[in-house]
Amino acid sequence: MVPxxxxxxxxxxxAASSHSDRSHIAPVLDRLLAYLDHWRTFSPGRVDALFERxxxxxxxxxxxxxxxxxxxxxxDRSVARHRFLxxxxxxLRIRGTPEATITHLQEGLET
Amino acid sequence: xxxxxxxxxxWIRGADAKLVVAIYVARTGRAQFxxxxxxxxxxxxxxxxFAWDRELCNDDPxxxxxxDYGLIALSLDEDDAQTLCALCRxxxxxxxxxxxxxxxxxxxxxxxxxxxxxxxxxxxxxxLTCATFVLTMLRSAALGKLLALDQWPVPTPDDTDDRWQxxxxxxxxxxAIVR
Numbered sequence: 001m002v003p004x005x006x007x008x009x010x011x012x013x014x015a016a017s018s019h020s021d022r023s024h025i026a027p028v029l030d031r032l033l034a035y036l037d038h039w040r041t042f043s044p045g046r047v048d049a050l051f052e053r054x055x056x057x058x059x060x061x062x063x064x065x066x067x068x069x070x071x072x073x074x075x076d077r078s079v080a081r082h083r084f085l086x087x088x089x090x091x092l093r094i095r096g097t098p099e100a101t102i103t104h105l106q107e108g109l110e111t
Numbered sequence: 112x113x114x115x116x117x118x119x120x121x122w123i124r125g126a127d128a129k130l131v132v133a134i135y136v137a138r139t140g141r142a143q144f145x146x147x148x149x150x151x152x153x154x155x156x157x158x159x160x161f162a163w164d165r166e167l168c169n170d171d172p173x174x175x176x177x178x179d180y181g182l183i184a185l186s187l188d189e190d191d192a193q194t195l196c197a198l199c200r201x202x203x204x205x206x207x208x209x210x211x212x213x214x215x216x217x218x219x220x221x222x223x224x225x226x227x228x229x230x231x232x233x234x235x236x237x238x239l240t241c242a243t244f245v246l247t248m249l250r251s252a253a254l255g256k257l258l259a260l261d262q263w264p265v266p267t268p269d270d271t272d273d274r275w276q277x278x279x280x281x282x283x284x285x286x287a288i289v290r
Binding site: 022023025026029030033036037040060061062065066068069070071072073104105107108109 | 129130152153154189190191193194196197198200201220222223224225227229250251252253
């Protein structure tokens with residue numbers, strides 16, 4: 001799968017997340033994973049740029065947690081990822097996600 | 112709950128939904144079962160299962176015709192189910208021939224971008240079975256705490272499972288496998 005540009009990927013993720021039909025999510029998650037697969041090798045800065053630009057409040061939780069679950073190697077532990085994880089968890093609290101769910105996700109995604 | 116033992120396909124809560132992840136359990140012998148992950152995210156359903164050494168399959172459920180199997184739907188919310196489905200698709204694409212069938216597990220997870228197993232197997236004795244593959248997938252999607260592994264019964268020497276593992280070790284041409 002040819003990686004999507006960052007701008008196009010962001011638009012896809014936001015558009016799918018704002019759609020009431022959850023069937024729009026699966027194809028963009030595959031696009032997200034293809035983007036990570038490609039740029040983590042050739043230009044890790046583009047992965048950091050994704051973390052920096054993504055706004056968790058405009059995403060369904062599945063997008064944020066798939067991104068974080070897919071970037072748990074030591075080489076992925078960038079400041080940008082850490083900041084995104086913090087924003088992601090803060091947003092879950094704002095949405096009223098049960099604290100037990102947040103704690104569970106935090107434990108799974110921090111390591 | 113599985114409601115009928117001998118049915119070819121036992122559809123249980125959630126399995127007909129457009130978005131579902133379920134544990135797939137197939138009978139392969141009188142006291143022997145095979146496990147995998149049934150996953151469907153608003154598209155075609157597939158069964159991702161570690162069939163044998165270096166043989167990870169992502170099959171159409173129709174390919175299980177003639178085999179008794181059941182599905183135990185996981186009670187995940189939409190976000191967790193879609194994350195796990197995405198990870199199933201990714202691991203299926205990238206990990207078809209790499210995993211070793213071994214009985215000694217070390218609680219790893221898949222890196223879902225590179226398909227690396229993290230941490231790597233300590234040595235040739237370590238690998239996955241069909242069941243520990245399922246657990247590894249759940250752990251990879253940050254869902255590992257669905258299962259209380261510490262409460263699993265300790266294997267009993269010379270029980271049915273132990274005898275089956277011994278038979279498998281006996282026919283393996285791979286490096287010696289020990290507990």
